[in-house]
Amino acid sequence: MPLRLTDTDREMLDGRRGDGARLAMRIMVRWAEACDADCLIDVTQAHIDGCGLLSEAGLEFAETLARRGARVCIPTTLNMGPLDLQNWRDFGVPETFAAMALRQAEAYTRMGCVPTWTCAPYQGYLTPRFGRQIAWGESNAVAYANSVLGARTEMYGDYIDICAAVTGRVPRQGLHLTENRKGQILVRLIEFDPGALRGDVFWPAFGHLLGPLAGDRIPVIEGLPADATDDQLKGLCAAAASSGAVALFHAVGLTPEAPTVAEAFQGAAPAETFQIRPADVDAAARDLSTAEDGSPIDAVLVGCPHFSFAEFRRLADLVRAAGGVSRVPFIVITSTQSHALALRGGFLDTLADFGVRITLDTCMFHTPLLSPQVKAVMTNSGKCAYYAPGELDVTVAFGSLADCVRSAVEGRVWRRAGP
């Protein structure tokens, strides 16, 4: 199918809007052709994922765009980066790595991106609105934007994301189109105690189960509580986008495109229906752990995706009640925005006294954060638990935030029975 271009598209392609825009549009057009799209559409904002990984080619691409004068033409936020821009020396990051990461950060900010450096952009600045066409990268953020906010994006990874931000255009396809957003399978939560659905183990565990169950189909979930918090939904999105490729789900009575089951399916019938019982979610929670109860841990990692103000407050409450200090490094990963709020909230001294170390802007999988002696970690994140064994070469225990605090005090995995 030939790709139709507007006059503005052609101006960029011809270089009449600068060399940087020309390079971005050339890539966008060739990619749209590879995807067999018929035309490009406008997007109103972008979130850049490609600033997170550090590779020579990635750095060269960003610097080439910036040097040729590329500037974003829509509000554009940045995902977490490969470096804690403030505290990297405290974490022992090698100078050569830091130097490359700082050059990459400079290239993206020079192109006009807002230096948010967070993988939870929906909890900070420039949260997208319902129905808006956007170009977001970062799998958990894409799932959250589509599902919870009802904005419309495909998964824009490295490095089409910055091309979308510079051109303001993406191929007309996929989840940008209403007909491609209808539910395809029905997932019913049955026999759950309302208390279990409010616990913080349920959400990542259910997400871990949902990923492979959905495959590339859009799930409609029945039975999630309507008062779910942003952080619970964040945990669900991150886990489902890690164990699977969930970029959009509907939750009946909870997410904006699913006031009813019929509306979530746009009047169509589900291709398949699944019944999920508490035992299924318990099994998913167990599957997220490779470390046994009682085994020693060397670190606790929370804030995957980035810790929010509400999570800081909850952690402060938990450590006050813990009756001890952490025996292991207790690392909280967050954004400068949430960190500023936590500082104003007066939580940081309490957390420091417990032994919490806070790192900003980055991700445990993209910056050298842990010492090589760390062999076992505990986390409350389904995403972290999923990737840690392969990416960090550690065993992992998954539990609630309260379990993480208690385990830190004991120096070994401690989990309250049941989800």
Place this chain on the structure above:
Amino acid sequence: MTKQRGEGSPNAEGFPNTEGFPNTERGGSPHPPRRKRDGSGEPPPKTQAKPPRRLTGRPVVPGAADGTALVTAEPLSFWGGLNTATGEIVDRRHERSGQIVTGRIFVLPRGRGSSTASACLLESIRAGTAPAAIITARTEPVLALGSIIADELYARSVPMVVLPDEAFRSIHDGDRVTIDPDGTVTVNAPDEA
């Protein structure tokens, strides 16, 4: 307990439907190929060496390449699955773990997982460890992107062709494969010595 990434996914294994091609599966086509009465559809007479087979695909990233096929039936995530410095498949759960993709015609049904795969392919092209070409059974926008950016940045790309399922499955490990910019894939079985 050990986690098995990707397993349990209904789409993690096997061959997905091919996009953009008429269904050539058995029973799927309204006109299944039949031998013609005049014999013109008869298989060619057997000779010592098998004649090359020509397959028609869609050139997702057009280009020319030739090399020896490295074939897998299993999808691979390039992020975490490919060492961009050495070209080695390092996903230790993958059936071709330990193989080197560099310079090969890499035949895999599709990619998997993270969109960071485009960055990994780009980096492997920069480092000179990339496959000579990639043949898939469905369009892989994430991989195509890595190749397109490499072309723009380094004037070096990895040609990419999508083949219909049946043609895709007809390529075997070790076949000599030539790819033309129009998407034609020519396959020579290795000489039987």
